[in-house]
Amino acid sequence: MAELYIGLMSGTSMDGIDAVVLDLSGNPHILATTFTPYDKPVRDRLARLCTEGSTGLLASMDTELGILFAQAALDVLHKSGMSPQQIRAIGSHGQTIHHEPRAPFPNSLQIANPNVIAEYTGITTVADFRRRDIAAGGQGAPLVPAFHNEVFQVPDHDRVIVNIGGIANITLLPGNKDLAVTGFDTGPGNVLLDGWAERHLGTAYDADGQWGASGEIDQRLLEILLAHPYFDLQSPKSTGREEFNLQWLDEVLEGMHLALSPQDIQATLCELTARSIASSIHKHPAQVHEVLICGGGTHNRLLMQRLRVHLQDASIHSTEQFGIPPDWVESAAFAWLASQTLSGRPGNLPSVTGATEPVVLGGIYTA
Numbered sequence: 001m002a003e004l005y006i007g008l009m010s011g012t013s014m015d016g017i018d019a020v021v022l023d024l025s026g027n028p029h030i031l032a033t034t035f036t037p038y039d040k041p042v043r044d045r046l047a048r049l050c051t052e053g054s055t056g057l058l059a060s061m062d063t064e065l066g067i068l069f070a071q072a073a074l075d076v077l078h079k080s081g082m083s084p085q086q087i088r089a090i091g092s093h094g095q096t097i098h099h100e101p102r103a104p105f106p107n108s109l110q111i112a113n114p115n116v117i118a119e120y121t122g123i124t125t126v127a128d129f130r131r132r133d134i135a136a137g138g139q140g141a142p143l144v145p146a147f148h149n150e151v152f153q154v155p156d157h158d159r160v161i162v163n164i165g166g167i168a169n170i171t172l173l174p175g176n177k178d179l180a181v182t183g184f185d186t187g188p189g190n191v192l193l194d195g196w197a198e199r200h201l202g203t204a205y206d207a208d209g210q211w212g213a214s215g216e217i218d219q220r221l222l223e224i225l226l227a228h229p230y231f232d233l234q235s236p237k238s239t240g241r242e243e244f245n246l247q248w249l250d251e252v253l254e255g256m257h258l259a260l261s262p263q264d265i266q267a268t269l270c271e272l273t274a275r276s277i278a279s280s281i282h283k284h285p286a287q288v289h290e291v292l293i294c295g296g297g298t299h300n301r302l303l304m305q306r307l308r309v310h311l312q313d314a315s316i317h318s319t320e321q322f323g324i325p326p327d328w329v330e331s332a333a334f335a336w337l338a339s340q341t342l343s344g345r346p347g348n349l350p351s352v353t354g355a356t357e358p359v360v361l362g363g364i365y366t367a
Contacts, residue, residue: 006073007335008092012166014046019076020328022335032080036072050097066116073121084122091338092127099240101139108140118365126338129361133348138355141238145171145183145352147333159290164297166191180351184235187276188244192269195246200262209302212270215263225272236354278310294319294326
């Protein structure tokens with residue numbers, strides 16, 4: 001009998017909602033997918049909320065995104081041909097608007113009201129996954145490595161999974177099951193690239209990395225960007241827009257007084273993402289020969305080219321070759337995490353997040 005879950009995810013790029021129907025009755029496999037883009041007014045309000053929003057805007061957007069997430073769930077459900085009664089639960093990551101796990105009072109906040117999702121869809125919803133891990137002393141992120149371990153670990157050799165969303169993260173999967181899975185956020189993925197493209201091109205992203213490919217990497221700027229203290233932190237660690245944003249980039253550029261074209265800066269930002277990912281992998285104690293890539297960054301040809309330059313000793317593949325297309329790994333992960341929660345099983349990996357113990361993640365909002 002099929003064991004069906006819906007996974008909903010919107011990442012740091014804040015471009016829209018990924019939705020999947022996942023069958024967990026055997027090897028996890030996806031039955032249907034949809035992507036619901038945020039329109040520009042929603043993206044603008046989210047950006048304002050992340051920096052200077054009021055409690056009124058926060059409360060309003062929590063409900064607004066709850067409705068959008070519910071509709072995304074219904075859309076992917078319709079595409080799958082299934083009924084709400086056939087879905088055991090929705091796993092909703094929500095939309096992160098603040099993530100500060102190293103603050104005096106560590107915190108992470110995701111919106112998209114799960115009460116609204118459960119009410120509109122008639123499907124039990126699991127949400128608010130990060131904060132229980134933080135309560136247990138963890139970073140609250142990344143959480144997807146537990147799913148990576150479930151679907152991509154192999155017994156004969158080490159693998160690295162690289163997810164390039166707004167923020168990039170890696171999962172180090174040892175071939176030896178007795179060794180701990182590790183992973184962490186490496187730094188910016190697409191968040192700076194997308195923001196810079198929107199500012200100068202008026203588009204949500206640099207399609208195929210073509211604009212960045214027309215520029216030249218500036219080594220002086222690159223070295224200053226790589227001097228950000230986050231890159232020297234030891235894992236466990238996670239980050240977000242609070243540390244890597246266009247305001248930070250603008251301050252760096254103003255301090256350098258460089259006459260660089262926007263294309264040169266875009267090329268340099270792409271190199272920043274590639275270098276910070278590759279450097280994190282090179283620090284792995286074992287020699288890694290296989291790297292699997294997922295996330296929106298897989299569509300940036302320039303970024304993928306630069307990763308291959310820096311990871312010449314490894315074979316690089318899309319996760320599609322191993323059963324899950326790269327755009328849907330994270331949303332599938334939150335469908336799987338919902339199943340963990342309903343079964344009373346932990347969803348975090350303390351070796352990744354730094355939590356003191358494995359804990360069951362999320363709250364359950366019964367339909």
